[in-house]
Amino acid sequence: MTCIIVDDDLMAREILKQLCSEIEDLVVLGEFDNAGKAVSFLTQNAVDLVFLDIMLPVLNGFEILESSGTSSRVILTTSHSQFALKSYEYENVVDYLVKPIKPKRFLQAISNLRKRIRHEDITESTDTSSSKDKGKEFIYVNIDRHLIQVPIDQILFVEAQRDYVHIQTIRRIIRVHTSLKSIREKLGDERFLQIHRSFLVNTDYISDVKNGHVYVKSYVLPLSRGNRPALMEHLNRA
Secondary structure, three states, rough: OEEEEEEEOHHHHHHHHHHHHHHOOOOEEEEOOOOHHHHHHHHHHOEEEEEOOOOOOOOHHHHHHHHHOOOOOEEEEEOEEEEEEEOOOOOEEEEEEEEOOOHHHHHHHHHHHHHHHHHHHHHHHHHHOOOOOOOOOOEEEEOEEEEEEEHHHHHHEEEEEEEEEEEOOOOOOOOOOOOHHHHHHHHOOOOOOEOOOOEEEEEHEEEEEEEEEEEEOOOOEEEOOHHHHHHHHHHHHH
16 A cells, blocks of 8 residues: 655654554655645545645645545644644545644554445455446556556546546546547446546536536536537437
8 A cells, every 4th residue: 555645744744754664555656845745746646545634834634635636635733723624525534633643543553444445345346246237347448568457347437638538437546648538448438428628527527517518426417518519419328
């Protein structure tokens, strides 16, 4: 399991690094003392877990969650217990640690995370086994000369950003140097429709369409006028 640490306090980062080093399968990919570096890293790399301080300069922890769009699981770290209730507003926040972080409480947070992962794995496995066969199950994308397998059923949407696309899955963002057209051809699946020049969406996950936007789980995507008729026709047939 990979993680990063985001905290502007050096001592707090050192404590977390030490606690992480005592977990055999927990690998710290990086540490960041400001929001800009953290958001940049998260938009370009897949990370399983983020230890995120709330009180940061420029952007606070909640603003980082909103601006990065990360699907990484997050454990919030703070000296201020009054933000605990607000943390429940974020689907990917799995725990809330109040500083100074005690080893026993840290281990409990990791244990809670593992339980959540197991529960999600069981749920996804059940959903997949009970669903009808909709064609091929995976696509492969090239990242740093490595072929990465991406389960099609877990793709929520694909967003084009200049020379890259961001594949947003249930669990994470996968950044690939390719075009939206290329990904659409790879998918070859009627569930995926283009709703905007920069967005391709898995219609199975659409919860609502209103006011020029498409709602997919906790995400709000733009819907262009030109693509609206085809989308509505598809949804009405479903």
